[in-house]
Amino acid sequence: MPVKSNNGSAANKFARAGYNAIVKRNSVFLTTIFVSAFAAEMAFDTVSDRVWDNINKGRQWKDISAKYTTD
Numbered sequence: 001m002p003v004k005s006n007n008g009s010a011a012n013k014f015a016r017a018g019y020n021a022i023v024k025r026n027s028v029f030l031t032t033i034f035v036s037a038f039a040a041e042m043a044f045d046t047v048s049d050r051v052w053d054n055i056n057k058g059r060q061w062k063d064i065s066a067k068y069t070t071d
Helices: 010-023 026-055 061-068
Strands: none
Touching (some): 010 026
């Protein structure tokens, strides 16, 4: 017969802590969603801009503007 432990596993403790910290209150849950979405958008935009700039290096105005402008 299996013995039940009152302490629970580490994963159960982690899940319970996450629930109590984030999901238990609706205002905290929604704030977490909005902040996470904003951070993901910023990260995606930064990475995609760097990839685009790397692929098109030497072909963009910021790279060739010195040839065509005079200060």
